[in-house]
Amino acid sequence: MQHYEKDGRLQHVMLSHQFSIKLMEELFDIADHVKGMTRKPNGIEFLKSLLSHKKAMLYFTQPSTRTFLSFLTACQMVGMDTGEVRDPSLSSEYKGESQEDGVRVFSSYFDLIIMRDPKPGFCEYMAYLLDNTGRSVPIMNGGSGKDQHPTQALLDLYTMHRSFQHKGGISKKRYAFVGDLLRGRAVRSSVMLLSQYKDVEMDFVAPS
Amino acid sequence: MQHYEKDGRLQHVMLSHQFSIKLMEELFDIADHVKGMTRKPNGIEFLKSLLSHKKAMLYFTQPSTRTFLSFLTACQMVGMDTGEVRDPSLSSEYKGESQEDGVRVFSSYFDLIIMRDPKPGFCEYMAYLLDNTGRSVPIMNGGSGKDQHPTQALLDLYTMHRSFQHKGGISKKRYAFVGDLLRGRAVRSSVMLLSQYKDVEMDFVAPS
Amino acid sequence: MQHYEKDGRLQHVMLSHQFSIKLMEELFDIADHVKGMTRKPNGIEFLKSLLSHKKAMLYFTQPSTRTFLSFLTACQMVGMDTGEVRDPSLSSEYKGESQEDGVRVFSSYFDLIIMRDPKPGFCEYMAYLLDNTGRSVPIMNGGSGKDQHPTQALLDLYTMHRSFQHKGGISKKRYAFVGDLLRGRAVRSSVMLLSQYKDVEMDFVAPS
Structure with a gap:
């Protein structure tokens, strides 16, 4: 980059x-x-x-x-x-x-x-x-x-950071992404950020 | 209220x-x-x-x-x-x-x-x-x-206040409202404010 | 004026x-x-x-x-x-x-x-x-x-002023105006400003 x-x-x-x-x-x-x-x-x-x-x-x-x-x-x-x-x-x-x-x-x-x-x-x-x-x-x-929608993704990660700050942080958790994922550029960007963390599992739920 | x-x-x-x-x-x-x-x-x-x-x-x-x-x-x-x-x-x-x-x-x-x-x-x-x-x-x-249009009505009353400040104030006067009053939300709001003052008479002139 | x-x-x-x-x-x-x-x-x-x-x-x-x-x-x-x-x-x-x-x-x-x-x-x-x-x-x-478009014309003249400040200034030069001049109100305004300078020649190139 x-x-x-x-x-x-x-x-x-x-x-x-x-x-x-x-x-x-x-x-x-x-x-x-x-x-x-x-x-x-x-x-x-x-x-x-x-x-x-x-x-x-x-x-x-x-x-x-x-x-x-x-x-x-x-x-x-x-x-x-x-x-x-x-x-x-x-x-x-x-x-x-x-x-x-x-x-x-x-x-x-x-x-x-x-x-x-x-x-x-x-x-x-x-x-x-x-x-x-x-x-x-x-x-x-x-x-x-x-x-891509990188700033929206940063906001999503910040929300996770705050939600889990007294629960061991973002790592070692399982996340579900729900919605119209194919057109979801913010979700795509968030997944790229989240995938850097250790032991993260991700599930995707979307209409076929 | x-x-x-x-x-x-x-x-x-x-x-x-x-x-x-x-x-x-x-x-x-x-x-x-x-x-x-x-x-x-x-x-x-x-x-x-x-x-x-x-x-x-x-x-x-x-x-x-x-x-x-x-x-x-x-x-x-x-x-x-x-x-x-x-x-x-x-x-x-x-x-x-x-x-x-x-x-x-x-x-x-x-x-x-x-x-x-x-x-x-x-x-x-x-x-x-x-x-x-x-x-x-x-x-x-x-x-x-x-x-309703309360801020427009306040402005109308302030105009009356200034116009009559050396003429005894808003009270004890006769006011005419002229125009398309049925749709006039500002007029409705002004009338509500004006009706609180003492000895105020109001006339309404509108197309039937 | x-x-x-x-x-x-x-x-x-x-x-x-x-x-x-x-x-x-x-x-x-x-x-x-x-x-x-x-x-x-x-x-x-x-x-x-x-x-x-x-x-x-x-x-x-x-x-x-x-x-x-x-x-x-x-x-x-x-x-x-x-x-x-x-x-x-x-x-x-x-x-x-x-x-x-x-x-x-x-x-x-x-x-x-x-x-x-x-x-x-x-x-x-x-x-x-x-x-x-x-x-x-x-x-x-x-x-x-x-x-007219006088402020655009001032900007044009300022550009000429800067371009020619070490080359003897705006005067005594030949200028060409190229484009759709008939509808060009900025050009008209610029010409009025430029024509005040000494020994300026202007050529106009436009579709007939």
Whole structure:
């Protein structure tokens, strides 16, 4: 996964493969701390000062109110300004532009892109394209085609972490995944994360 | 109206019945003060610090640019971050969710809901539902079905208060309501507020 | 152009005719400074404090993602709160309002209007109307009908200024304009600005 890294840190969040147990445990610790800070006004003010000099584009060409609001309020919690894009075209006036051109132009106004698009691989393709311009902007995959939904998967693992923190942790347990699994990109991403833990059994229940 | 109160204060703003003359006069005093403060940059900065640790959801499944902008800019004046919901569904992917589920999930991201919905009683129903979860979020009714529009009514009364402040106040006057009154939920709410004042006469002029 | 001025300063930004070489050079200097400041967190924080007591309405009844995002992020850079209007009607409930009424009502919530509308002259008409009310609000023309797009033209001239700053400046050069020029309101505005410079030659290449 080195091509989504830069100086030993994540440059883009694309696939759940990028998250080792070590990195996840670090993120869970940070999440626990942030959770505590959001209960006090001065904690909230401190969090809002962290990234108040940065701007995020919410590029949601595949709509989802829930995912949109959770990313929007996450940006607001760390003080980022946000802009929303629902229509992939640059302009109503001129025809014949590519969606790639649109993202490239819009990216010049922002420091971070959160991208949700129905086309499989589009998110990874844009990360590759932007890396090869003079000004690469980090992209977070907020749901890409049918393939991956890594941030939803991190949230699932964090929920398991909290549920089992006084019960021996995530390892050595049996998990059932129930639902329309074939189209479930979040489930696919969660399974990839969960399979790293020791002695985990997984059962899948889905309509045939 | 005790079921919309909590510890002797309003928990939800649902109906104009909730506003006594005493409470209205308090609000008019605060509004006068705020009006003065918005004329000076340091007054504006002070107001923006008041609720900068809170977030409001503008749940506008019945569109109205005027009402939306007045609530949006009111939130901005006291420093609140805002998120807008126009589409009641949780997600474009999964079908069969109820609108109630959507509001309940979205409410977990916010500290306040401003709700405008075309269905009569929906706003009150959601207040009831959220009160019975672990995390009740205050709801302000920004226009509900054909029944009520309490904040618009408060604004009408504040206009009367200012117009008559050197002319003996709101009491002992004759008021005419003109327009399409049958569908006028704001008028209905205003009449309920106005009828509390002494020696008020009201005339209604509407097409038959 | 005195009718778009107030106390010797621009009140509205309507036409590229309003920008002399002297004013453009001042703006280019400011833009160079701002560009430098945005590279450091404390520079960004300073810029965000400049207009944090002001609110801008982005009145985009003619959609354009690129123009919208560039104005939105410009407002955010100087700390302004923003509200977006895409639907010109005041309300979904009442019919028969004029678009002028809508703008006039919405303008009361904001300190600045950035306006993009498909009707030629609408932007100038609204500036005239608001100037004749008790509370004039500055309007920036973000694209008006087929006539003008002055801020896009300023950006074009700034690009020329930077490109030629070590090559003798904008004057004494030959420029080619290529594209669908008949509908190109930005080109028309740029030509008006460029024609003020000395010894400038312009060639126009367009489909017949």
